[in-house]
Amino acid sequence: MLNPDDLSMMTEQEKLDLLRQIGEAEECQDCFEPIYRRLMGDESPQVRQEAVAALWDLADPRHIEPLMRMAESDPDDDVRAKAASVLGIYIYEAVVNGALDEARYLSVRRFLLDLAQNPRENILVRRMALEALSFDADEAVHDLIDWAYRHPAIEVKTTALFAMGRSRNPRWTESILAELDSSERQLQLEAINAAAEAGLSAGTPKLRNLAVNKDREIRLAAIWSLANTRGPGALETLEMCAQSEDEETRNAAGDALDEFYHASRYDDDEADDDDESDDDTEE
Numbered sequence: 001m002l003n004p005d006d007l008s009m010m011t012e013q014e015k016l017d018l019l020r021q022i023g024e025a026e027e028c029q030d031c032f033e034p035i036y037r038r039l040m041g042d043e044s045p046q047v048r049q050e051a052v053a054a055l056w057d058l059a060d061p062r063h064i065e066p067l068m069r070m071a072e073s074d075p076d077d078d079v080r081a082k083a084a085s086v087l088g089i090y091i092y093e094a095v096v097n098g099a100l101d102e103a104r105y106l107s108v109r110r111f112l113l114d115l116a117q118n119p120r121e122n123i124l125v126r127r128m129a130l131e132a133l134s135f136d137a138d139e140a141v142h143d144l145i146d147w148a149y150r151h152p153a154i155e156v157k158t159t160a161l162f163a164m165g166r167s168r169n170p171r172w173t174e175s176i177l178a179e180l181d182s183s184e185r186q187l188q189l190e191a192i193n194a195a196a197e198a199g200l201s202a203g204t205p206k207l208r209n210l211a212v213n214k215d216r217e218i219r220l221a222a223i224w225s226l227a228n229t230r231g232p233g234a235l236e237t238l239e240m241c242a243q244s245e246d247e248e249t250r251n252a253a254g255d256a257l258d259e260f261y262h263a264s265r266y267d268d269d270e271a272d273d274d275d276e277s278d279d280d281t282e283e
Helices: 004-009 012-023 029-039 045-057 061-073 077-086 088-095 102-117 123-133 139-150 154-167 170-179 185-198 201-210 216-229 234-241 247-282
Strands: none
Touching (some): 012 029, 012 045, 029 045, 045 061, 061 077, 061 102, 077 123, 088 102, 102 139, 123 139, 123 154, 139 154, 154 170, 170 185, 185 216, 201 216, 216 247, 234 247
């Protein structure tokens, strides 16, 4: 195991290679925490950014304060944006998993709202703060998504679509469906991903057409999205794509079919658990 003190002898590229290697390691990421924490203070913005990104998989409340400090005052805007983005894991832990105490959750939420709502803040930092908040169903977050969707900059509008998908709220269904037909390729791609993230069955017909699109990135994204929307005809389209002459399309469809069947088995297990609960209640 590398001693964190050895890091000072490494070049920037060696540190980046190390972060990539340990990020791909199958071992528990907790054992690499001292390295991540040490490199968060590195002189290289790129190293700091990669070290911060690694903390998404740890979600230890002890990281909240350092992440907030970096999101607020790191000299590099990309690092600040990444720190704001990673704070989203604590919104997720609180809202979805119920695994973060209310005081910490409210502290992170207030901090991210301040960043996202501040018109003088760097726009990338605002975008990443909004993405981090999008697990939260609060009306203030919905107002921010509306603001981002109306924004003239394509990049900000893509953030809105990302947040719509992550929120999984039916209020955004029509917007996501509309952008599946967007003439702006970047928006169309983000809408495809948002439909997948939201499990948007209503998007399946359009995604079936996009799964045979000539644009490689659009096609592959749509194939994966069908595994998650799983509306009528999704399975048939994936099976057809799995027979494609194009190897990349076949492989993408094979992975999507695995995901489709895995999700279907999960739904069946959930339904069985609900039936058992109903039976117990009746008794």
